Amino acid sequence: MPPPESNLALSEYDKEVLKKWILQGAKWKKHWSFIKPEIPEIPEIINTQWTSNEIDFFIAKNIEKNNLEFSKLESKEILIRRLYFDIIGLPPTVEEIDNFLNDQSPDSYENLVNRLLDSKNYGERMASIWMDIARYGDSHGYQDDTERTMWPWRDWVIHAYNSNIPYDEFITWQLAGDLIPNATKEQIIATGFNRNHKITQEGGVIPEEYRVEYVADRAITTSKLMMGLTMECARCHSHKYDNITHDEFYGFYSFFNNIDEEGLIQYGDYAPKPRLTISKSEINKGLDFIKLPDSLDKVTFMVMKESENLRKTYVLNRGLYNLKLNEVKSMTPSAVMPLKKANANRLDLAQWFFDEENPLTSRVVVNRIWQQFFGVGIVATPDDFGSQGNRPINPELLDWLAVTYMKSDQWDTKKLIKRIVMSSTYKQTSRTSDLNYSLDPENVYLSRYPRQKLSAEMIRDNILKSSGLLVNKLGGPSVKPLQPEGLWDEVTGGGGGSLAKYVMSTGDNLYRRSLYTFWKRTVPPPAMMIFDAASRDNCEVQRQNTSTPLQSLTLMNNPEFQKAALHLSSNVYKMDIDIYEKITKLYRTITGRSPNKNELSKLKNYFNDENSINNESVAFDKLC
Secondary structure (H helix, E strand, C coil): CCCHHHCCCCCHHHHHHHHHHHHCCCCCCCCHHHCCCCCCCCCCCCCHHHCCCHHHHHHHHHHHHCCCCCCCECCHHHHHHHHHHHHHCCCCCHHHHHHHHHCCCCCHHHHHHHHHHHCHHHHHHHHHHHHHHCCCCCECECCCCCECCCHHHHHHHHHHHHCCCCHHHHHHHHHHHHHCCCCCHHHHHHHHHHHCCCEECCCCCCHHHHHHHHHHHHHHHHHHHHHCCCHHHHCCCCCCCCCCCHHHHHHHHHHHCCECCCCECCCCCCCCCCEEEEEHHHHCCCCCCCCCCCCCCEEEEECCCECCCCCCEEEEHHHCCCCEEEEECCCCCCCCCCCCCCCCCHHHHHHHHCCCCCCCHHHHHHHHHHHHHHCCCCCCCCCCCCCCCCCCCCHHHHHHHHHHHHHHCCCCHHHHHHHHHCCHHHHECCCCCHHHHHHCCCCCCCCCCCCCCCCHHHHHHHHHHHHCCCCCCCCCCCECCCCCCCCHHHCCCCCCHHHCCCCCCCHHHHHCCHHHECCCCCCCCHHHHHCCCCCCCCCCCCCCCCCCHHHHHHHHHCHHHHHHHHHHHHHHHCCCCCHHHHHHHHHHHHHCCCCCHHHHHHHHHHHHHHHHHHHHHHHHHHHC
16 A cells, blocks of 8 residues: 555655554544444533524534634524525515514514425425436437427426425335336326436437446436435446445446336437326326326326346446446445345335435435535535545534434425524524634634525526516426527537427416426526536536626626516506605515615616616607
8 A cells, every 4th residue: 555556655754644543543444424324412512592403503513612603693684585595496575574574473483484395386496406416308418309208207396395205205206116016106207207317319329328328327316316426436447436346336227227218219209118198187186286288188208117028237348338247136335235135126226225224315315405505515525425525514413414304304304494494503694703704714614604696596586586577387398488599500400300499488488487497408598507507417416606707797688687677677666656665665676675775875876877868868869
């Protein structure tokens, strides 16, 4: 160590450090994330008055340990807006803000949390995140990138979140709903999750080569989602950093290798096999979460189904479809937890994930939900819980949340979210002292609430909702709102079928929530991509966070945003109130808070300047 061929050597200092470590009783053990979490004791702290629930004790311990100051709790005016965006992805109205501010009952905040969790918009907010993880798209993704039908699965995801289906069922149905004994139609619909990968219709390809890609995609997506591991590194060779072998990757791959699918599908096939057709009568008898338009009597979409003839799985040399090595049976990474059952299928795999001995499942999911509310997970690398990922900044809190979510909460996601947003940690102000900023500039220890940008979907939805244009309708097929003319033409190579040209929606469909925006993989919605939306080519559990001039230009020049601004300003201007009341109304509608005197004065001066320019322009036009 290191091996001679590396041409590296330990310095004398490094050798002495290792010797001292051994003499001090060094214990060799598995990587932290591969050790089953145990619930830790609640820490003892000095400032117990600051705490609202158990989460705060773990956070306060770090604040006190690092000599940081405790932040005050945020005002109700800011908290309601924070809650609305975090739980339902939409801003509150002025009336909703006023109702909350006027409610002086001690339970006003908790009652608001409960109302938001019960809102149908909660499912849409959570589904928006799940679309990135599931790499959802409305097109197949390769070359001509023709249309596919998968929106009924998206409707199920919204329904599942709103129904608060326990996380173990939510995942099991998506991974293996078709294998559950006497599976219901709903459980089979859920398996559309693992048919969201790209599929080719390009003539001349080798079908088996692409079929292998589809299977690998399912294996990689599942490992990233459920274990937070970079398992794809072992597709071509044993993992260089984590204890995952080449054979184990293909043993995991084998769970998804028995689908009766084709590597090359027919041109224009909206729902390649295996597929499921749901009729309007079935929807009316228990599947009403699928919002089928009146113009359709049935809908067909892709699902999972095992082939009757089991397909053998081989290790592929360097990951190439035609370079087969030894045969392997289904298996999981032994470093995580061996799967003892022989000839296991996807349902066995789902049950393995939710075995109480599995060290990763609960940690990975609570970390991802924590990231949803604080911008960064307790483990800052949600896609890498391995040796090359970050260690948890607060491992005791991570394990407490993981065990509590799994055992006490029985995988109840709404309960976990409520616990997070009821904490003082969440309710802190984002303002901080000079001392805190100097000691913890990146806010690692959460001594203040982290400032965050809205997601791409929230930016557009905020503008539509604030302006009064948003059509708040649940579910249904994807829609095509306003986008630059001719954009699809630039990348369509003569094919594309129904997606050769962008045909904009009409009426209410122009102003649906961004969750329902049609997602063509080769040309994703441009404004959403500018604001860091994922491309949906692969599973993504964390978006980039950038600030670019293009974002400012989009906000100023996007015709859709300009139309929303005109719609809002026209409605407010027509109100029979004075100019200061109009400005205040407009300001509160857009920002959620009242303007201060300086802001009010500047906006009044701006209005007068613009009004003067417009009057001069009208007079000039008449003169001409």
